[in-house]
Amino acid sequence: MGVSGVPRHWRSLRERYRLLGTYCENCGTSFFPPRKICPKCRRRGRTREVEFSGRGKVFSYTVIHVGSKTFEEYAPYVIGLVELEEGPRVLSQIVDCKPEEVHIGMEVEACFRKLFEQEDGGIISYGFKFRPVDDSWVEYYRKLLADKKVKAART
Amino acid sequence: MLGSGGFSKRGDHGLKREVAIVAVGATRFGEHWSKGLKDLAWEAGVQAVEEAGISGRDIQYIVFGNMSGGMFEGQEHVGALVAEFLGLNPVPATRVEAACASGGVAFFQGYLAVASGMYDLVAVGGVEKMTDVEPGQATEILSAAMDYEWEAYFGATFPGVYALMATRYMHDYGLKPDTLAKVAVKNHYHGSMNPLAHFRNRITVEDVLSSPVVAHPLRRNDCCPVSDGAACVLLAPLDEARKYTDTPIIVKAVAQASDTLSLLERRDICTLNATVHAAEKAFAMAKLTRRDVDLVEVHDCFTIAEILALEDLGFCAKGAGFKLYEEGETYVGGRLPVNTDGGLKAGGHAVGATGVKQIVEIVKQLRGEAEGGRQVDGAEVGLAHNVGGSGATAVVTILSRR
Numbered sequence: 001m002g003v004s005g006v007p008r009h010w011r012s013l014r015e016r017y018r019l020l021g022t023y024c025e026n027c028g029t030s031f032f033p034p035r036k037i038c039p040k041c042r043r044r045g046r047t048r049e050v051e052f053s054g055r056g057k058v059f060s061y062t063v064i065h066v067g068s069k070t071f072e073e074y075a076p077y078v079i080g081l082v083e084l085e086e087g088p089r090v091l092s093q094i095v096d097c098k099p100e101e102v103h104i105g106m107e108v109e110a111c112f113r114k115l116f117e118q119e120d121g122g123i124i125s126y127g128f129k130f131r132p133v134d135d136s137w138v139e140y141y142r143k144l145l146a147d148k149k150v151k152a153a154r155t
Numbered sequence: 156m157l158g159s160g161g162f163s164k165r166g167d168h169g170l171k172r173e174v175a176i177v178a179v180g181a182t183r184f185g186e187h188w189s190k191g192l193k194d195l196a197w198e199a200g201v202q203a204v205e206e207a208g209i210s211g212r213d214i215q216y217i218v219f220g221n222m223s224g225g226m227f228e229g230q231e232h233v234g235a236l237v238a239e240f241l242g243l244n245p246v247p248a249t250r251v252e253a254a255c256a257s258g259g260v261a262f263f264q265g266y267l268a269v270a271s272g273m274y275d276l277v278a279v280g281g282v283e284k285m286t287d288v289e290p291g292q293a294t295e296i297l298s299a300a301m302d303y304e305w306e307a308y309f310g311a312t313f314p315g316v317y318a319l320m321a322t323r324y325m326h327d328y329g330l331k332p333d334t335l336a337k338v339a340v341k342n343h344y345h346g347s348m349n350p351l352a353h354f355r356n357r358i359t360v361e362d363v364l365s366s367p368v369v370a371h372p373l374r375r376n377d378c379c380p381v382s383d384g385a386a387c388v389l390l391a392p393l394d395e396a397r398k399y400t401d402t403p404i405i406v407k408a409v410a411q412a413s414d415t416l417s418l419l420e421r422r423d424i425c426t427l428n429a430t431v432h433a434a435e436k437a438f439a440m441a442k443l444t445r446r447d448v449d450l451v452e453v454h455d456c457f458t459i460a461e462i463l464a465l466e467d468l469g470f471c472a473k474g475a476g477f478k479l480y481e482e483g484e485t486y487v488g489g490r491l492p493v494n495t496d497g498g499l500k501a502g503g504h505a506v507g508a509t510g511v512k513q514i515v516e517i518v519k520q521l522r523g524e525a526e527g528g529r530q531v532d533g534a535e536v537g538l539a540h541n542v543g544g545s546g547a548t549a550v551v552t553i554l555s556r557r
Binding site: 068 | 291310311312314315320321322367369373417
C-alpha cells in the first residue's frame with residue numbers, strides 16, 4: 001500500500017531519472033509526463049521522445065509540514081511546480097536550500113536524489129528533485145555540516 | 156466553450172422525462188467509532204425510505220459513491236454489499252468512484268437512470284468510513300485522488316496540491332491569509348447551526364491563523380476534516396413525484412466534466428477547468444442564469460477551493476472571489492449564501508458521501524426545512540458543486556422548487 005510498488009517503479013525507470021518527455025514535431029509543443037498522443041494535434045501529431053535540460057523556474061510552491069505516511073519523516077519539505085525552460089511543468093521537491101528561501105520565479109535545476117525508502121524490505125526509490133541553479137547550495141551544505149560538527153562537539 | 160463533450164444532437168439532451176428528488180436522508184458527518192460503512196449506508200437509506208413512505212422493495216436501482224472502501228476498510232465490491240445489508244438483493248446496486256466527486260457522479264448516474272425511462276424509483280447514495288485508519292494513512296489514501304505517479308510519488312499531498320494553487324493565487328491576485336481564513340470562519344458559523352455538521356463550534360480569523368501549518372500557506376483550519384458519513388436521496392419521474400412527497404424538488408440539470416489528474420499540464424492552476432465546463436453545461440441545460448441561483452454548496456475541501464469554485468462557476472470574475480468574503484456576502488442573509496450546512500470544512504467531508512450530502516442540504520433549503528437559523532428566505536433555486544481530486548472531475552447540479 002502507498003506510494004511504492006516495485007513493478008510500477010521499474011516500468012517508469014527511464015523518465016523518472018532522466019526527465020524524458022514527448023515532443024510533437026507537428027505543433028512544436030513539449031509534454032511532460034510522456035504521452036502517446038499529442039492532445040492538440042491528435043492523429044496529425046508526430047511525437048518523439050525528448051530529454052529536457054532540467055533547468056527551469058519555480059511556478060508555485062508549498063512547504064509540506066504534514067506528509068503522507070511514506071514522507072512523514074522528511075517533513076517539513078518543499079514541493080515545487082517547476083516550469084522547465086522547454087515549457088512543460090514538473091512537480092518535485094525543491095532541496096538544498098531553506099524552505100523560506102524558495103519563491104516564485106526562483107531558478108532551479110534538476111538533480112538526482114533518493115525520494116523515499118519503502119517501509120518493508122527497505123527498497124529505495126530514486127528520482128529527480130530540484131535545487132537552486134546558483135552555487136548557494138554549496139554554502140548551504142557547508143553550513144549544515146558545520147552545524148552538525150558543533151552539535152556533535154557539544155554532546 | 157463547450158467544444159467536444161457536448162450533448163446529443165436532439166438538443167433536449169436526449170432525455171425522456173424530468174426527474175425529481177422525492178426524499179432525502181443523511182447521517183451526521185463526524186467520527187462514528189461504532190459504525191462501519193454498512194451501518195452508515197443503512198442509517199441514511201432508511202431515513203430516505205421512511206420519508207418517502209415506501210418499502211425498500213420499491214427501489215429499482217441503487218447507485219452510490221464510495222471513494223475507497225478498499226483502502227479504508229479493506230472491502231471492495233461494496234455495491235452488492237450495501238444491497239445485501241439493506242435486505243434488498245437482487246436489486247442492482249452499483250458503487251461509483253471518482254475520488255471526492257464519487258457522490259456527485261453517483262447522482263448523475265441515478266439521474267440518467269430515471270431520466271432515460273429505465274427506472275421509476277432510484278436510490279442515490281454516498282458513503283465513506285474514514286476514521287479506522289491513522290491520519291498518515293488517510294493522507295496517503297486521499298493522495299491517490301491526484302496523479303499518483305507524477306505527484307504523490309514525489310511527496311505531494313492533497314493539501315499540498317491545493318497549497319500550490321493557493322501560493323500562485325496569492326501571488327497573482329493579492330489574496331491575504333486573513334481573507335482566506337474568513338472562508339473557514341463563515342463555514343464554521345454555518346456549521347454551528349447544522350445538527351449534522353462534523354464541527355459545530357464557531358471560530359475566528361485568529362483561530363485559523365494560529366492553527367499549525369499543514370502545507371504552507373494552508374493551515375489546519377484551512378483544511379476540511381476526515382469524516383465518516385452517508386447521505387441518500389430518492390429519485391423519481393417528476394410526474395409521479397407527488398405519490399411520495401408534497402414538495403418534490405426538480406433536478407434542472409446535472410453536468411459532469413473531466414480534466415487532467417495532475418496540475419502539471421494546467422496552464423492556469425488557479426482555474427479548475429472541469430468546474431468551468433460542468434457549470435456552462437449545467438446552466439445551459441437548466442436554461443437558468445447565475446442570477447437565478449439563491450444558494451450554492453461548493454466543494455471547499457480547502458479554503459482556497461471555495462474561492463476558486465465561486466469564480467469557476469461564474470458567480471464572479473477570476474481573481475475577484477475573495478472580495479465576497481471581505482464583505483460577508485456569502486453568509487446566510489448575504490447576496491449569495493455559500494455552504495449553508497458548513498460545507499466540507501465544518502460540515503465534514505466523508506469523501507464518497509459529500510456530493511450527495513450537498514444535494515441533501517439544497518433540498519432542505521428549497522423545501523424551507525433547514526433548521527437552526529440557517530434557512531435562506533424564499534430559496535427557489537440551488538446549485539451543488541462537487542469536485543474529485545484537485546479538479547480532475549467536477550459535477551454541477553442545479554435544483555429548483557418549481
